[in-house]
Amino acid sequence: MKLIDGNTIATEIITELTEQVANLPGRKPCVTFVRVGEDPASVSYVRKKQRTAEAIGIESRLQLFDDSVSREELKSFIQSLNDDDSVDGILIQAPLPKHLIETEVFNWVRPDKDVDGFNTVNIGKLCQDDPEGFVACTPAGIVELLARTGVETNGRHVVVLGRSLIVGKPAALLMLRKGPLADATVTVCHSRTRDLPAITRQADILIAAIGRAHFVTADMVKEGATVIDVGINRITDDSRKSGYRLVGDVDFEAIANKTSAITPVPGGVGPMTVAMLMKNTVKARMAHGV
Ligand code: GUN
Numbered sequence: 483m484k485l486i487d488g489n490t491i492a493t494e495i496i497t498e499l500t501e502q503v504a505n506l507p508g509r510k511p512c513v514t515f516v517r518v519g520e521d522p523a524s525v526s527y528v529r530k531k532q533r534t535a536e537a538i539g540i541e542s543r544l545q546l547f548d549d550s551v552s553r554e555e556l557k558s559f560i561q562s563l564n565d566d567d568s569v570d571g572i573l574i575q576a577p578l579p580k581h582l583i584e585t586e587v588f589n590w591v592r593p594d595k596d597v598d599g600f601n602t603v604n605i606g607k608l609c610q611d612d613p614e615g616f617v618a619c620t621p622a623g624i625v626e627l628l629a630r631t632g633v634e635t636n637g638r639h640v641v642v643l644g645r646s647l648i649v650g651k652p653a654a655l656l657m658l659r660k661g662p663l664a665d666a667t668v669t670v671c672h673s674r675t676r677d678l679p680a681i682t683r684q685a686d687i688l689i690a691a692i693g694r695a696h697f698v699t700a701d702m703v704k705e706g707a708t709v710i711d712v713g714i715n716r717i718t719d720d721s722r723k724s725g726y727r728l729v730g731d732v733d734f735e736a737i738a739n740k741t742s743a744i745t746p747v748p749g750g751v752g753p754m755t756v757a758m759l760m761k762n763t764v765k766a767r768m769a770h771g772v
């Protein structure tokens with residue numbers, strides 16, 4: 483079993499980007515984060531993204547809104563970012579409060595600043611295999627992990643567990659693309675799928691993105707499969723100062739020895755999401771010119 487070390491691979495990418503940013507003529511790339519409310523996981527993700535941006539030499543700005551922000555106020559702020567030539571990337575941290583419709587908010591972001599790739603235009607470009615668009619950071623990170631670990635996808639059966647806009651759907655679309663690091667046979671499973679274990683057992687590569695702690699058990703995995711665990715679930719742990727610890731969607735202890743390669747949680751997909759956001763921001767900066 484090979485442990486796929488997301489921290490090391492993300493650090494490699496960050497080093498590459500730091501060099502690229504140092505050599506960019508003109509102003510530094512700039513990303514603006516928009517966070518609504520105080521969801522603890524969102525607070526921690528945005529902080530991590532900001533720190534990584536600063537380490538690379540990317541300027542990062544943060545705009546906070548109260549949970550009660552109106553649709554109009556948020557929309558007009560995003561429009562001001564769209565019109566601001568000093569901003570290359572805009573990231574609206576999900577989840578948003580219930581009175582806001584996430585897909586509507588994501589579509590307020592101008593497509594060439596949509597470094598999260600959640601905008602209708604960028605999802606469309608992904609469907610069309612158009613490399614100009616932005617691909618959602620977590621799925622893009624998964625492809626990068628597989629590529630840099632030397633896991634073949636061509637002609638192999640990839641089973642994606644979960645159909646979210648943020649991970650499941652774009653991950654399936656990426657694996658379906660023609661060309662290198664893709665060309666897989668893809669099955670997408672979800673909460674209504676019947677006899678799930680019979681399908682997941684066929685996976686050469688299993689991508690678990692459902693958000694339920696230890697959902698994937700040993701009987702659901704084929705001997706020698708590659709397992710990518712996207713879940714970041716907080717479970718109570720009184721032995722920790724924080725009172726919780728992070729576990730994946732996969733029962734790592736039970737499965738690891740059955741796999742040919744597996745990502746840990748934390749330290750697998752998580753750091754890759756942040757690295758790919760930085761990559762998208764640099765791409766946006768380059769597209770915006772000097
Ligand atoms: N919430 C969970 N994952 C993500 C992500 O990749 N981007 C944003 N904006 N919000 C998220």
